[in-house]
Amino acid sequence: MKLIDIYNLLVDFYGEQNWWPIIEGRECVYKKEFMERERTDEEIFEIMIGAILTQNTSWTNVIVAIINLKENNIFSPYKISEIENSKLSQLIKSAGYFNQKAKKLKILCSFLLNNKISELKKLSVYDLRQKFLSLWGIGYETADSIVLYGFNKPVFVVDAYTKRIFSRLGFFPENSEYETIRDLFEKNLPQSSNLYKEYHALIVEFGKNLCKKRPLCNNCSFNENCAYLHKNAQSFAQFIQQS
DNA sequence: CGCCAGGGCCTCA
DNA sequence: TGAGGCCATGGC
Missing domain, CATH: 1.10.1670.10 (Helix-hairpin-Helix base-excision DNA repair enzymes (C-terminal))
Structure with a gap:
């Protein structure tokens, strides 16, 4: 075989699985169109957040955390960079490892403030991978999930x-x-x-x-x-x- | 109660 | 470079 x-x-x-899902309201949706079109910058950001939050954690626990971030109106690189660590970790509590993951989200978001997604899209697969791998808290699987599902580049996760x-x-x-x-x-x-x-x-x-x-x-x-x-x-x- | 989840980092040899 | 410990919630 x-x-x-x-x-x-x-x-x-x-x-068909139609990954990576997006949270709409309180629903987690998988759509065929995800395979047919480019992801928006907002979707790419959500995929990055989800990829970190789901590290060694079931997706159902991640959904709650993402909904919390959205409902508290801090779902952007700038807002997450500004919020207190303790508040952030409480909002993502359901995803487990919340102290570590809060720190990881902070580091990702401060990176995104200096690297616009529109610019990242122009990088080669190799350079894009290296960018994410160089961030604390993002290892091979998380980096490749972001590159594949977010940026639509052919990397096998x-x-x-x-x-x-x-x-x-x-x-x-x-x-x-x-x-x-x-x-x-x-x-x-x-x-x-x-x-x-x-x-x-x-x-x-x-x-x-x-x-x-x-x-x-x-x-x-x-x-x-x-x-x-x-x-x-x-x-x-x-x-x-x-x- | 124990096991497992869409890992990654750090330490120590 | 390999093994082991640590992080932590929620579902079953």
Whole structure:
């Protein structure tokens, strides 16, 4: 099985994901048009905020935090730069790690005051990535989520699900490095930002409800091609033989 | 109660 | 460069 085959199976199974979602009022919306048009500067800003807030945190907890920021009318780089740290952390409390994340948002926003989104759009993928990676609190996954979903540049986002799923499927060892894995995906897939967007979203969906830490292999379509399942089947067979 | 969530930073060897 | 600790809420 190749990476594109797995992608096609996931699309058949889960359908289009239309990431990255935007909060409208109190609703979190996923729209097909996100795949067809450029994001507005406001949307890009929201994607940056969301990408930081969702670090090791469930998205439902992030939605509340974003709504709080918007309803308190501080959802802009300038306002967030001005607000007291303690107030900011209280507004984003639901997203967890609120002291760290408040600091991260501050640093991002002060960066944005000196770097207009319209100017950032002109940078190469590499330079754009480096800009975000140089900020405290933004690592590979957060930077690449921003570059891919916000700026619509073809960078493959690797997360814990990607490592878990594809190491189980036998593509690489579980402890492989971020850049190694990203390189593997980018070299074995067409260079398409829309493909990367959908693929990452599908990986998250698959990792959440089937290929979990304790995987539900009985309901999984990849059974025959999964090294993880083969290994378990082997050790199970050995266990039976020995006992 | 324990486990996990759309990670990243710091420290110490 | 690898392993381990730390950050913290909310859903199940």
